Amino acid sequence: MMTDPSPSQDAALVDHHGYCIHLSPSGPDWIALVSRPDRQPTLILAPERVTVLAMACEWIDRQLASDRSPQ
Secondary structure (H helix, E strand, C coil), rough: EEECCCCCCEEEEEEECEEEEEEEEEEEEEEEEEEEECCCEEEEEEECHHHHHHHHHHHHHHHHHHHCCCC
């Protein structure tokens, strides 16, 4: 489940299925740094906060689905 402890439009830390999503504005865009202790961080860029958060959550969900699929 996704939780967003800060409803403000400033930088935020969001947890989604054990991954940390660090959201921060960068000029006209938003950056999401997706990290997990056993994985290399991933950077996602989008023009709006809600869009970059949705893209980060979708990326995490795809990673979890591929981890569950047989190799």
